[in-house]
Amino acid sequence: MSESAKDIAMHDIKKGILLDLLVKGQRIDDRAFDEYRPISVTKGVIDSAEGSALVKIGKTQILAASKITVATPFSDRPKEGIFNVNCEFLPLASPNFESGPPNEDSIELARVTDRGIRSAEIEGNNQITANFFMEEGKVLALYLDIYVLDHAGNMTDTASLAAISALLNTKIPKYSEGVLIRDEFSGKLELKHYPIATTFVKIGKYFLVDPTKEEMLAADTKLTINTTQNSQIAAIQKTKGALSKDEVLEAVDIAFKKGEEIRKYIR
Amino acid sequence: MSVKKLIVDGKRIDGRGPNDLRPIKIETGVLNEADGSAYVQWGGNKIIVGIFGPRECIPKHEANPYKTIVKCRYIMAPFASKDEHGRSGPNRRSIEISKVIREVFENLVVSELYPMTQINIFIEVLQAEGGTRATAITAAAVALADAGIPMKDMVCGIAVGKIDGEIVLDLGKEEDNFGESDVPMAISHRNKEILLLQMDGLLTKEEFSATIDKALDASERIHELQANAIIKRYEKLEIEGLNLL
Numbered sequence: 193m194s195e196s197a198k199d200i201a202m203h204d205i206k207k208g209i210l211l212d213l214l215v216k217g218q219r220i221d222d223r224a225f226d227e228y229r230p231i232s233v234t235k236g237v238i239d240s241a242e243g244s245a246l247v248k249i250g251k252t253q254i255l256a257a258s259k260i261t262v263a264t265p266f267s268d269r270p271k272e273g274i275f276n277v278n279c280e281f282l283p284l285a286s287p288n289f290e291s292g293p294p295n296e297d298s299i300e301l302a303r304v305t306d307r308g309i310r311s312a313e314i315e316g317n318n319q320i321t322a323n324f325f326m327e328e329g330k331v332l333a334l335y336l337d338i339y340v341l342d343h344a345g346n347m348t349d350t351a352s353l354a355a356i357s358a359l360l361n362t363k364i365p366k367y368s369e370g371v372l373i374r375d376e377f378s379g380k381l382e383l384k385h386y387p388i389a390t391t392f393v394k395i396g397k398y399f400l401v402d403p404t405k406e407e408m409l410a411a412d413t414k415l416t417i418n419t420t421q422n423s424q425i426a427a428i429q430k431t432k433g434a435l436s437k438d439e440v441l442e443a444v445d446i447a448f449k450k451g452e453e454i455r456k457y458i459r
Numbered sequence: 460m461s462v463k464k465l466i467v468d469g470k471r472i473d474g475r476g477p478n479d480l481r482p483i484k485i486e487t488g489v490l491n492e493a494d495g496s497a498y499v500q501w502g503g504n505k506i507i508v509g510i511f512g513p514r515e516c517i518p519k520h521e522a523n524p525y526k527t528i529v530k531c532r533y534i535m536a537p538f539a540s541k542d543e544h545g546r547s548g549p550n551r552r553s554i555e556i557s558k559v560i561r562e563v564f565e566n567l568v569v570s571e572l573y574p575m576t577q578i579n580i581f582i583e584v585l586q587a588e589g590g591t592r593a594t595a596i597t598a599a600a601v602a603l604a605d606a607g608i609p610m611k612d613m614v615c616g617i618a619v620g621k622i623d624g625e626i627v628l629d630l631g632k633e634e635d636n637f638g639e640s641d642v643p644m645a646i647s648h649r650n651k652e653i654l655l656l657q658m659d660g661l662l663t664k665e666e667f668s669a670t671i672d673k674a675l676d677a678s679e680r681i682h683e684l685q686a687n688a689i690i691k692r693y694e695k696l697e698i699e700g701l702n703l704l
Contacts, residue, residue, distance in 0.1 A: 234702075234703065234704065236704075237703035237704055238505070238538060238539075238585060238586050238703070239503065239541075239586060240503075240538060240539055240540055240541045240586050240587070241538040244538070246701060246703050248700050251491040251492075251698070251700070253490070253491075253700050253701055255585065255703070257536070257538040257585075258538070259537065259538045259543075259544035261543050261544050278537075278547065280547060282509075282581065282583055283509070283511075283532065283579070283581045284490065284493050284496070284507065284508070284509025284511075284581035284583060285490070285492060285493075285509070286492045287492065287511055287514070291532050291581075293548065333544075335537065335538075335544045337536065337537055337538055337547070339536065339583075339585075341490065341507065341583075341701065342490045342491050342492050342493075342700070342701075343492055344491055344492060374541060374542070
């Protein structure tokens with residue numbers, strides 16, 4: 193999204209205020225630099241969806257819901273199911289969000305969330321769609337909608353946690369002769385990997401996890417690292433400014449630690 | 460013309476009598492970033508409303524020098540129905556519903572207080588089970604009150620319909636699909652004005668009159684739930700967020 197004059201002024205003002213505190217080892221809400229805000233995960237909140245979860249990190253609230261349908265496979269991948277992640281920045285979530293088609297930020301968020309989940313493979317297959325081949329010309333398609341309801345910072349980690357929680361809550365409707373029987377289920381969606389996103393912002397030389405809206409506004413650089421429970425990095429996205437190799441590797445160490453902490457909320 | 464019996468031994472398919480509402484839960488102050496918000500669960504409907512404003516009117520040429528303008532966006536999530544995954548974004552149905560809901564609130568907001576501004580009503584249907592516009596209006600009224608926007612009256616939505624030859628209150632999804640007639644309405648509390656009135660199907664004049672009476676009667680019950688939600692809002696200091704269960 194293009195930056196307005198107001199955004200640029202706010203960046204400078206906020207950065208000044210936050211840096212004064214960071215030098216003294218403090219954050220504006222008294223958290224440690226590597227501390228998350230309170231996290232809550234509620235699964236199964238939408239009955240019309242095959243799986244769903246409402247996740248709150250601090251005052252940020254995001255809903256993820258999955259729907260499964262029968263689809264025709266892509267012609268170059270006739271045996272593969274379809275997995276599609278879409279993200280909506282609902283206009284009620286922030287005074288700065290507008291109605292209309294997805295903008296570059298919401299598309300980026302959807303794609304980063306998608307990559308985190310998709311890159312955790314099982315024997316070369318995307319772990320979501322591994323068992324989605326039904327018969328010649330028929331596969332299952334899973335649509336995962338990420339609904340940002342309240343944006344108070346760090347949408348990336350909240351969305352990622354909501355996505356994985358909704359997938360773990362997903363039941364697959366029974367397939368019979370080309371259609372789905374929606375009241376009967378063939379089983380739960382099985383996941384082998386639980387990728388968790390950890391997002392950092394760099395303000396001056398300081399690294400902070402789980403940035404609030406104000407900290408995001410003041411940030412020079414943002415970095416998201418997805419980690420799996422067996423110590424693999426699943427996907428990375430850096431936005432805006434620059435980082436050194438040491439900084440990136442230090443962030444990876446913290447991401448593994450945080451990933452393990454957060455994974456407790458989805459089990 | 461119903462294929463399936465919708466009333467058996469005086470009971471409807473979900474066990475309700477003709478004058479029973481589905482269970483309704485109303486909460487307000489559920490979002491942090493919006494100026495006002497409400498969540499309403501009405502039977503299987505789950506709807507969130509967020510209010511912004513009065514704020515600068517964008518685009519500027521839409522601004523009115525004498526009053527605020529009300530904008531409304533009603534939209535259904537692609538996962539809101541039990542069937543296939545829908546398309547995101549507005550469609551012909553949601554655009555019409557947005558318009559008729561906006562017109563309800565244009566009658567109520569004391570608009571001359573805020574010239575050159577806009578008030579946005581954002582309605583998100585997360586789960587739908589028949590009667591979403593009534594649920595949306597009930598939620599939006601509470602959210603506007605939460606935002607502190609002066610209104611001349613309070614309003615709630617309610618649908619009344621005819622199934623198996625009988626006039627019944629608050630149609631569920633199947634009753635809506637297979638019933639003979641559906642009349643969604645919005646009724647203001649103090650003045651008992653009908654601010655939304657649509658109809659689908661066939662009714663005689665006598666049946667139509669009975670339909671309005673049922674709506675007026677039910678609006679008292681719904682209003683009480685709205686009032687309680689607003690009172691409860693001021694019992695808590697901080698916004699705890701949504702409880703969608």
